[in-house]
Amino acid sequence: MTIAILTRYGSFNENSSQFDLTTIGVRTMTNDNIRHEATAAIARDPSEPLTFEQVTLQSPRADEVLIKIVASGICHTDLVCLYQELPVPLPMVLGHEGAGIVVEAGSAVKDLSPGDHVVLSFNSCGECPSCEHELPSYCYDFMENNFSGCRGDGTGTMEQNGEAVNANFFGQSSFATMAIANVRNTVKVRKDLPLEMLAPLGCGVQTGAGTVLNSLSVTVANSMAIFGGGAVGLSALMAAKLVGADPIVVVEPLADRRALALELGADHVIDPFAVENVVEEIKKLVGGVDFSLEMTGIPAVASQCVAALKPLGTCALVGAAPADAEVSINIMEMLATGRKIVGIVEGDAEPRTFIPQLIEYYDEGRFPFDRLIDFFPFEALNEAVEAQGNGQSIKPVVRMG
Ligand SMILES: [Zn+2]
Ligand SMILES: [Zn+2]
Known part of the structure; x- marks a missing residue:
């Protein structure tokens, strides 16, 4: 039947x-x-x-x-x-x-x-x-x-x-x-x-951690800006700390999440509604970043994410966005700076090996x-x-x- x-x-x-x-x-x-x-x-x-x-x-x-x-x-x-x-x-x-x-x-x-x-x-x-x-x-x-x-x-x-x-x-x-x-x-x-x-x-924790550990292969002394301090963004922060990324900036409007980001090792936090220009603020604090992570799915934030990069930096688009969301980029600016933009799903993880690895990091007190x-x-x-x-x-x- x-x-x-x-x-x-x-x-x-x-x-x-x-x-x-x-x-x-x-x-x-x-x-x-x-x-x-x-x-x-x-x-x-x-x-x-x-x-x-x-x-x-x-x-x-x-x-x-x-x-x-x-x-x-x-x-x-x-x-x-x-x-x-x-x-x-x-x-x-x-x-x-x-x-x-x-x-x-x-x-x-x-x-x-x-x-x-x-x-x-x-x-x-x-x-x-x-x-x-x-x-x-x-x-x-x-x-x-x-x-x-x-x-x-x-x-x-x-x-x-x-x-x-x-x-x-x-x-x-x-x-x-x-x-x-x-x-x-x-x-x-x-x-x-x-x-x-x-x-x-x-899903969420794997996505944030995998973006840093698998997709971007972030390593010691790489600078990073994370736009969005939710579960994915803070998991990315923990993974970034784990590999020694430095400095790390977290951009997040909610005060308790900014406080938790600092506890988890962020070097700077920014309330995007409390500053005139988020990108300028990042440049003032750390001079631009090697990696920027877009965790919000908001097109205007994606633009800031690209603009915050140093030459040769990589912007990762991770946050789920509405199906018709688009972001415009200046072609010559991309050319001249050698920047990259990459879309990432689930942190490029092969879950059967990556999730046990994350559990080991947790057990060691590192995640x-x-x-x-x-x-x-x-x-x-x-x-x-x-x-x-x-x-x-x-x-x-x-x-x-
Ligand atoms: Zn999910
Ligand atoms: Zn398949």
Whole structure:
């Protein structure tokens, strides 16, 4: 028996450089082996709270695992999708920083067993040139595998009363008590650290740290300006300190985040609303920077990010922006200074090796990412989403048990 699922899936339009998520397709899933009950927080309407509802998950396929979710972080991208700035098909179960315990592993899964502790990250196809080069965050099928509401092959993983519910968000949909994930986005982690603390490693923390450690290969005495002191920006700051970058400037409007940035080792912090010209302020303090990191997704901030660079400096665009956001650059200025601008997704991380590495840094006391986290009960997920949106919490994490 099959169930028709009406959903939308994305493609990258090279002409307009925008994601097109408007294509309508009919997807199917078999329900012959559905049997796992779970509670999921379903996003039905951008203007309504998420609703807690009973759903049913299939058993995992050969290359998948069924996971009891213990905790999930809330990332800015969850909000971007909830509010349809990136229009995923609703109703959908969001959540993409899941951590939990393996309940069942598919027949082809070799390195995961029931009882293993895992952190979930983004999904990828495993076969395209990017995946083959261990850069899965640039997977040619990234949109289909992470935002379409179903698996990359178009089949669904979750249903309710005989009707399909869009899930498999980032290969997981972790705003639920159970999830199905692919072995490619399931990362086995140590059991001696609390899973609830490790959840944000799957996206936000990995993105910030990976930008510094993987993408830019920042090293000792490199200067850096980080625009945006949220979870991604402060994770980048911790990674920059770890490799000895110096000096580091953090530009952030919220006072408590500037204070935390200083505690985590920033040399200077700037309130962008308290100075006349942020770029001039950076030049006055440190004379320009080798690396600037754009974590806000705001085009005007991206322009400042480029302008703050020294000759031969690199600007990293990391913050998710509205689909039509653009930034203009002066060609001769770029030519004459040898500057670079690079877009970065998920810190160029291969999660199965990078996340265990970050955990080792944490264990050595060199990467205290737990300082960013506030815990909420799962029932308070809507409050946690609000706290993410209004800046009250840098990294809210909901606990399922
Ligand atoms: Zn791929
Ligand atoms: Zn994210």
